[in-house]
Ligand SMILES: Nc1ncnc2c1ncn2[C@@H]1O[C@H](COP(=O)(O)OP(=O)(O)OP(=O)(O)O)[C@@H](O)[C@H]1O
């Protein structure tokens with residue numbers, strides 16, 4: 001469960017997010033939708049306790065990011081798209097294991113978990129190769145495995161399919177389905193409407209730091225009488241007066 005409670009984030013005089021509230025339930029894949037600069041990454045950074053809200057609070061798995069950041073950190077896995085920041089001289093297995101040890105997992109638990117993730121993500125063929133020369137999609141798979149090594153309850157995915165081909169993106173979606181069936185709470189950010197539509201029933205739509213809509217996609221479509229998500233998004237954004 002993630003509960004965003006009237007969150008505002010300012011960087012100096014600039015307001016990146018203003019009075020945003022929404023709630024993600026356990027076992028749900030929830031979409032965080034918005035254009036470039038909307039505030040998606042900023043929101044996820046606050047959930048991950050990397051940034052502190054200027055006002056308001058966020059509860060992750062029942063713990064406050066402000067009062068109990070360590071409890072929050074233990075229960076979340078974060079994946080940021082783009083540059084995934086792996087150690088290029090280490091193998092895929094070593095990269096994942098390193099993260100496991102940072103979470104205090106023992107060797108056996110780590111090996112067990114890596115085996116499972118490698119199967120899930122189809123990484124067996126390159127698990128023991130150094131990640132330096134890996135393709136973008138291969139690196140992204142390692143980063144996904146690293147995010148999940150400690151079996152987090154809450155999973156934050158910030159544009160995770162960037163750089164994945166159609167096959168890998170499909171595999172990724174399947175994996176999200178598996179995680180959802182395990183009862184995980186999953187927040188998925190994207191500016192790709194089609195992607196959100198495939199994965200999420202409920203979304204929060206943010207435009208220039210303000211929440212424009214939170215609820216089911218179905219209701220949003222009904223409200224505006226539109227099926228096409230791109231059209232819908234543009235209409236909501238234009239109607240926001242910003
Ligand atoms: N550390 C920072 N200092 C100052 N401004 C920041 C900082 N981090 C983010 N911002 C600003 O906050 C706004 C929201 O940025 P954010 O990265 O959250 O957007 P986003 O929705 O993730 O965009 P994208 O789709 O491009 O990743 C932007 O205007 C950005 O310039």
Ligand SMILES: [Mg+2]
Nearest residue numbers: 040041042158
């Ligand atoms: Mg971002």
